[in-house]
Amino acid sequence: MGSEQFTDILPLNRAFYDRETIDVARDLLGKVLVHVVDGMPKIGRIVEVEAYLGTEDKACHSSRGLTSRTRVMFGPPGHAYVYMIYGMYYCMNVVTEKEGNPCAVLIRALEPVLNISQKTKGPGLLCQAMKIDKRQNGLDLLSAHFFIGTPPADPLPFSVVSRPRIGVHYAGDWKDRPLRFYIGGSPYISRK
DNA sequence: GCCAGGATCGTC
């Protein structure tokens, strides 16, 4: 059970991301995020996500239109949308749906798998632990050093819990929609 | 240029 079992994980293909955002969000649970830093793969298992549904979704950045910040979300699926929040943290999303339909899935928590020594409960903390910042904004997740893949030996089956999203009180009637998904019983969830 | 607000987190 060494690290060698993770050395041949392949990136999910474009079609995985080119689907309805809620489906992509749920299917991302249990997958692994891989970031190779200085030849060392940092790997975490995705245990919590949130879906952001584009121009209609008042909580979604792209609902205020195309800006320099949201440009990546308007692009093709399978790319990373990374932005700074509160002046001190980054959040990582994966772009979903067809180009021009600006939707994304926020990665909210990871279960450490390999070469991770910091906290990963929460979107800001997991970016620190995975060494993700604005340099990763716009990167294609079908790349050799930064991608999401299926773990070689998927563990036991898990249940998916859905709840309202965190921190989107300003989003009117969208704030209560159950668009946050996490693995039931996981001790690595950002908060209850 | 100015300013309000934010998909967070740690501490009080």
Added chain:
DNA sequence: ACGATCCTGGCA
């Protein structure tokens, strides 16, 4: 419950 800290977007 609050402060840190700075980018973003809207308005002038």
